[in-house]
Amino acid sequence: MTTLKDQRLVSRSIGRGLVALIDGRPYPLIDVSIAGVSFQDDTPRAGQALSLTLARTDAPEDRVDGRLRIVSATGGTTRGELAITVPMVLYVIRHLARVAEA
DSSP states (O other): OOOHHHHHHHHOEEOTTEEEEETTEEEEEEEEOSSEEEEEOOOSOTTOEEEEEEEESSOTTSEEEEEEEEEEEETTEEEEEEOOOHHHHHHHHHHHHHHHHO
């Protein structure tokens, strides 16, 4: 049986190759999962809801739009929960598969 900590390590992956576009500005992802993202920035406020686009750095036309609720923003890192939609889930799963193959 795996612990919650072990499950999180397995289900989260480095955000290599993805950026979060918020108000047209790119923020490199630190990690990503179906439930959320963390990226390099600490200006949003906890509880804030934002529109974002996740895009591949090597193929910017490969993107998906979504919503994000900021959970925390400290120490140069923002963490947020993604609004779960079918397009967002499929996009993240495809990204995780690419990272696993690399």
